[in-house]
Amino acid sequence: MKGNMKISTRAEEIQLQMQALASRDVQLWSITLLIVIVLASGFAAIVAPNLAWNTGALKAEGRYLPQVFFGLISLILLFNLYVFTQKKMLAETRKALLQELIFNGKVDGLSLVDPVTRLFNRRALDQMLAKEVARANRLGSSLSLLLIDLNSLGNATAESNGTGDSNLLEEVAQLMTSTFRGADTVFRYGESEFLVVMPDTTELQAEIALQRFMRQMELRKQESPLIPAVGVNSALGVYIIGASISDLLDSIHRRVFLKKHKLAPVF
DSSP states (O other): OHHHHHHHHHHHHHHHHHHHHHHHHHHHHHHHHHHHHHHHHHHHHHHSTTOOTTTOOOOOOGGGHHHHHHHHHHHHHHHHHHHHHHHHHHHHHHHHHHHHHHHHSOBTTBOOBOTTTOSBOHHHHHHHHHHHHHHHHHHOOOEEEEEEEEEOHHHHHHHTTSOOHHHHHHHHHHHHHHHSOTTSEEEEOSSSEEEEEEETOOHHHHHHHHHHHHHHHHHHHTTOSSGGGOEEEEEEEEOOTTSOHHHHHHHHHHHHHHHHTTSSOOO
16 A cells, blocks of 8 residues: 555656656747847847938948857857757656656556566557557558567476576567667567567568567577577568558467467468
8 A cells, every 4th residue: 555655656746747847848948939039139239230210221330240140150059059958858857757657657547567577568558559550640651560479488487497487578578678779669468479569660671670689589599598498489560551450460460370380480
């Protein structure tokens, strides 16, 4: 009970920090607007100090123009650097807060993280995949799904003297998160299955990413006492705009099932 209260309190604190970040975004845009107004006013005041109201002639002190332009350009560059730094810092802070909120709290009362692998679970997939599909439909961008299934978990457990499947699953999960891109999201899809959602990724690019992961698995087999006893079956699918994402998932899962039971060539 106390633990749940602490989680709830921490989640509330994180949400307050997120709101504070949103207000900082507003402040940053306000500063940007103010700087633009100041620069425009300064430019008008210096370049056209002797505006002739009667004739409409525009006069300026020519000897000061190079210094003025140099100063304005320097100010603009410094301000752009400041804005870029602040935006990057805000993005990193927001990402860290979101991760902490997901890993230490609950969203709508339902945990979104698998306790063994520390990856997102099926519940999180239902929420996040819908957003990626909507984005692909809206922008016409590519979206690839990669399902990876581990074979012979029992053999790995036996060869590790009863260490258990959890260590193996955790090790493979870490290998996946370090191999695939930061823009890709890895989910624990089933007991021995992992689903990688790859936005802005074509079939060829997804194949290259899968090959990269398989190479890393082969390298890890030389180091890990668990992985050598495990085989890998995989299937790749590309979302077609307007199609059913559930049909695509079923198709991928069916192909992995056929491979696993030797009804189709194993990857």
